Amino acid sequence: xxxxEQARAxxxxxxxEIRRFLRIWVQTLIPPVITMVLYFxxxxxxxxxxxxxxxxxxxxxxxxxxxxxMAVINNAYSNVVSSFYSxxxxxxxxELLVSPTPNYVIxxxxxxxxxxxxxxxxxxxxxxxLFFTPVHIDNIGLTVLVVFLTAFLFASAGLVNAIYAxxxxxxxxxxxxxxxxxxxxxxxxxxxxxxxxxxQNVTYANPILYLxxxxxxxxxxxxxxxxxxxxxxxxxxxxxxVFAYAMYLLSRGKKLRx
Amino acid sequence: MALAxxxxxxxxxxxxxxxxxxxxxxxxxxxxxxxxxxxNGAGKSTTIGIICSLVNKSAGKVKIFDWDxxxxxxxxxxxxxxxxxxxxxxxxEKVKDIVINQGGYYGMPRELAVERxxxxxxxxxxxxxxxxxxxxxxxxxxxxxxxxxxxVHEPKLLILDEPTAGVDIELRRSMWEFLKKINQAxxxxxxxxxxxEEAEHLCRNIAIINHGEIVENTSVKSxxxxxxxxxxxxxxxxxxxxxxxxxxxxxLNIVDDTTLEVEVEKGQSLNALFHALSEENIxxxxxxxxxxxxxxLFVSLVNQANTEQSAKAGGAA
Numbered sequence: 001x002x003x004x005e006q007a008r009a010x011x012x013x014x015x016x017e018i019r020r021f022l023r024i025w026v027q028t029l030i031p032p033v034i035t036m037v038l039y040f041x042x043x044x045x046x047x048x049x050x051x052x053x054x055x056x057x058x059x060x061x062x063x064x065x066x067x068x069x070m071a072v073i074n075n076a077y078s079n080v081v082s083s084f085y086s087x088x089x090x091x092x093x094x095e096l097l098v099s100p101t102p103n104y105v106i107x108x109x110x111x112x113x114x115x116x117x118x119x120x121x122x123x124x125x126x127x128x129x130l131f132f133t134p135v136h137i138d139n140i141g142l143t144v145l146v147v148f149l150t151a152f153l154f155a156s157a158g159l160v161n162a163i164y165a166x167x168x169x170x171x172x173x174x175x176x177x178x179x180x181x182x183x184x185x186x187x188x189x190x191x192x193x194x195x196x197x198x199x200q201n202v203t204y205a206n207p208i209l210y211l212x213x214x215x216x217x218x219x220x221x222x223x224x225x226x227x228x229x230x231x232x233x234x235x236x237x238x239x240x241x242v243f244a245y246a247m248y249l250l251s252r253g254k255k256l257r258x
Numbered sequence: 259m260a261l262a263x264x265x266x267x268x269x270x271x272x273x274x275x276x277x278x279x280x281x282x283x284x285x286x287x288x289x290x291x292x293x294x295x296x297x298n299g300a301g302k303s304t305t306i307g308i309i310c311s312l313v314n315k316s317a318g319k320v321k322i323f324d325w326d327x328x329x330x331x332x333x334x335x336x337x338x339x340x341x342x343x344x345x346x347x348x349x350x351e352k353v354k355d356i357v358i359n360q361g362g363y364y365g366m367p368r369e370l371a372v373e374r375x376x377x378x379x380x381x382x383x384x385x386x387x388x389x390x391x392x393x394x395x396x397x398x399x400x401x402x403x404x405x406x407x408x409x410v411h412e413p414k415l416l417i418l419d420e421p422t423a424g425v426d427i428e429l430r431r432s433m434w435e436f437l438k439k440i441n442q443a444x445x446x447x448x449x450x451x452x453x454x455e456e457a458e459h460l461c462r463n464i465a466i467i468n469h470g471e472i473v474e475n476t477s478v479k480s481x482x483x484x485x486x487x488x489x490x491x492x493x494x495x496x497x498x499x500x501x502x503x504x505x506x507x508x509x510l511n512i513v514d515d516t517t518l519e520v521e522v523e524k525g526q527s528l529n530a531l532f533h534a535l536s537e538e539n540i541x542x543x544x545x546x547x548x549x550x551x552x553x554x555l556f557v558s559l560v561n562q563a564n565t566e567q568s569a570k571a572g573g574a575a
Contacts, residue, residue, distance in 0.1 A: 100332040100365070101363045
């Protein structure tokens with residue numbers, strides 16, 4: 001398949017994915033907004049006023065980058081896992097598997113769809129946040145890079161989950177039992193130095209902390225909680241690893257070809 | 259004549275140890291209309307699954323228009339269109355989007371995919387339904403949608419896995435006419451079917467597969483030539499009470515007062531039969547085969563293969 005034909009195949013998958021989440025916008029775009037408004041109201045406004053400062057800034061400003069990142073992670077992941085698993089369940093994935101579209105184009109198409117939804121929801125949540133607090137981005141390049149890599153990472157992970165899933169129940173296991181606890185404990189709502197000693201060490205073992213903290217540093221500037229360069233490098237290694245693993249599963253036809 | 263499909267030593271053993279294909283060899287010439295027949299579980303769908311890469315083979319080679327599916331994956335796929343047995347499209351997508359997207363997966367420019375979608379949806383009488391979600395289509399329409407989708411990139415080889423299963427007679431015949439037309443226009447067609455009348459009506463060549471092996475591979479004409487006897491049902495105008503003397507050379511059975519069942523051996527002439535009937539003053543008002551001729555052969559070949567299989571298994575034990 002020539003490069004131009006591969007580009008057309010990629011655009012077909014990407015367009016289909018965008019249309020899918022826009023068609024069901026009530027399920028895909030609205031719920032994260034409602035959830036985030038509640039977070040802003042309860043954690044940011046009501047509880048936040050009592051907390052005062054966190055990480056050197058007022059609590060509302062502190063929590064906004066974490067909540068944006070949480071929305072990006074959840075939506076990039078859930079878009080790909082639900083879309084690809086549905087295609088597997090209805091066997092419509094066979095449309096792609098019998099075609100000459102190379103596996104990496106299939107993977108990129110679905111991941112691009114997940115990134116698009118993650119970033120779309122991230123942008124909407126940012127717009128909602130503006131109603132509660134001013135958002136000034138200190139380092140636009142770093143902020144965009146981190147949010148893009150994060151969406152890429154979790155969209156790829158969503159595809160891995162979809163490949164392994166045997167039922168619709170299986171596509172909610174990782175988000176419920178892994179992603180949610182790691183996100184909540186990954187510095188979205190608190191600074192690491194607010195924790196007692198041993199819990200600080202435990203939190204530093206949580207990869208989500210590096211995503212959230214680097215993203216927060218990109219928006220707020222000031223003193224970073226983690227080494228920013230090491231974080232970016234680590235995120236890139238994770239992105240490459242998960243993408244390569246998803247590619248390996250697709251090439252082997254794991255749970256797709258008998 | 260170039261080969262549209264060449265299969266050599268194709269084997270498939272599934273993870274649970276079930277051997278679906280045992281070194282299958284098959285050649286289909288370009289332009290042919292070919293039937294792949296066999297009882298349920300014989301290995302037809304596994305063979306098709308391997309050709310279109312939905313099933314990983316255990317051993318063997320598959321070439322489509324001389325492109326090896328392992329080494330020239332993309333070129334081989336460009337030549338192939340598949341209509342599977344089960345519906346495998348997103349039921350919530352619009353009919354036209356399903357066809358247009360498939361064109362995209364084959365690298366077609368969108369304008370061309372849109373143009374082709376219109377062409378094939380019109381040819382298959384689905385144009386009126388183009389903006390409907392696929393789940394709203396009837397069973398026959400869904401089958402036609404899968405044919406339109408398989409044709410959007412105008413493949414040189416079209417494989418249909420039981421395309422008329424569950425389709426009413428009128429629609430089945432219109433699908434036959436459509437398939438005949440695209441075959442006459444140059445598309446090689448391979449189909450699997452349980453309707454042997456369909457294979458006899460449409461196909462020039464035929465392979466019968468059983469227990470993962472080809473038990474017969476020949477032309478439909480030569481296969482039918484293997485029939486040693488045919489049984490005809492004759493409906494008579496007047497009542498028959500006893501076996502007519504002049505028909506003693508034929509194996510005859512009086513089914514009821516006005517129905518005769520006559521076995522005609524290979525070499526016996528129908529003219530002689532009718533002559534004898536005339537001499538006995540028996541007027542025949544209609545005549546038909548007791549069973550489809552191909553069906554009779556199919557059953558006999560499959561039974562023979564099953565007997566051989568049992569004998570082998572017995573010997574091994």
